Amino acid sequence: SQLLADAGRGPQPSAATTPAATTTPTTPTAPASPQTSSAPSPPDADPQAALTAFLADPEVRALILASVRDDLDPIATWLAGLLLLEHVPFAHLVPDERMLPSESLRLGYLDPAWQSALLDGALSLGIESSLRALYASLTGDLIRGAARQAAAVRRSELLGVAPPPAVFPARPDPAVVTGLLVRSALVTGWPDLAVRAWDNHSVPIPTLRMARLSPSVLLCLFGGIPASLTLGEPPHGLRFGVQDDGCVPLRQPRTGAAGTPALGTVLTAAATVPVLDPAGQRKLALRDAGTGVLNLDPRDAGSLVGRLAAALNAAVPDSSRVLGPADVALQMIKSPETLLIGTQPQPPREPVHA
Structure with missing residues (x-):
């Protein structure tokens, strides 16, 4: 049988027992690079x-x-x-x-x-x-x-400027932010109360936030240290009238050369024209005392037109001319009531860190 025939030939070399000298020579390969090594990295001592x-x-x-x-x-x-x-x-x-407390305000730093x-x-x-x-x-x-x-x-x-570049780590903004809290009936009566802050050179300071915290409490934040504040009526429209004392402040009647007040600017606090008597005893620029009806006759030196023309001629050089309706309207503009508050700013104290 085949089994006996194979046994008669004696043992044959197998692949497992083949001498190394009889194997087919191969080209040696380069050792594996470290990137292809499958050995895991040692764990970090402190993950x-x-x-x-x-x-x-x-x-x-x-x-x-x-x-x-x-x-x-x-x-x-x-x-x-x-x-x-x-x-x-x-x-x-x-x-x-x-x-x-009621009818008070407080100033401070943020x-x-x-x-x-x-x-x-x-x-x-x-x-x-x-x-x-x-x-x-x-x-x-x-x-x-x-x-x-x-x-x-x-x-x-x-x-209205370009934002600063982003930096890391971020630091607190070095600019000083000041705040104003007002608790008054003004906030209730005038929801659109105009609040402005000014520096020592009468330059407006930007308002960062203005919000009503309650019907009678107003919060304002400013991007600087104000030297003065103004609280004024909201300018909803153009109004004509006189001040509480019955006078009209004179305004610049025309556009002048460089360095002169702008058109419509109030000249001085003392340059005023009395129009009516609050007590109702004198006629002044009215048709009759206590009536509240203006005398607009340009031929009458005691009328509103005549009084305004005489006062402007005395206060403003080379302004002698007949006043027309636009000139009278300009002088009769009634600015919103404004309250000026002067502050005494102190440098902010260094924050205390616990």
Whole structure:
């Protein structure tokens, strides 16, 4: 049989017992590169420190910021409003009602340390585990920086200048922010009360926020230290009339050369024309005393037209001419009532850090 025939030939060399000398020679290959090695990297001794160092890389932070930009923008916008005291309960602004009694106002500075604490409180929401705490500690600076950048952009829009470049890590805005709280019937009676702030050179200071916190409480934030404030009636329309004392302040009757007051500007506080007697005893520029009807006869030197022409000729050189309806209307414009408040600004104190 075949089995016996094979047995008679004796043992045959197999592939497993073939001598190495009889194998077919092959071309040697280069050793494997380290990149293709399948050996695992040793674990980090401190994974948290390694992750922190990884996220500290500016390029990594930029990638994280770019990847979460869509979600970060609305959060940064909301936090920027928080820096302007939006969504802050009134009890945190005025802890005791006696600090802001009726018919009073208070001026002060917005403390950057208090703003930082406000951001920390908002960002602490939802931290219920060590993982969330680690993530908050790693991304908190990114969120705070985006919030301060959004606040800087909002301020630059109000100032009409280009926003500052984004920097990391973000620092509190060095510009001083001042605040005004008014509790008065003025706020209730005039919901659109006009509040303006001015520096030492009578240059207006931008208003960062003006909001009614209640029917009688008004909050204003300014981007600078005001030397004076004006509270005025809202200018809803053009009105004609006299002041409370029955006089009319003279205004620049025409456009003059460079350096002269602009058309319609009040000349001086002393340059006034008496029009009516508040007591109703004298006729002045009225047809009859106590009637309230103006005498507009240009031929009468005691009429409103005659009194205005004589006063303008004396106050403004080369203004002798017959006053027409437009000239009389210009002089009779009644400006909104304005209250001027002078301040004595003191430099802000350094914040106390616990």
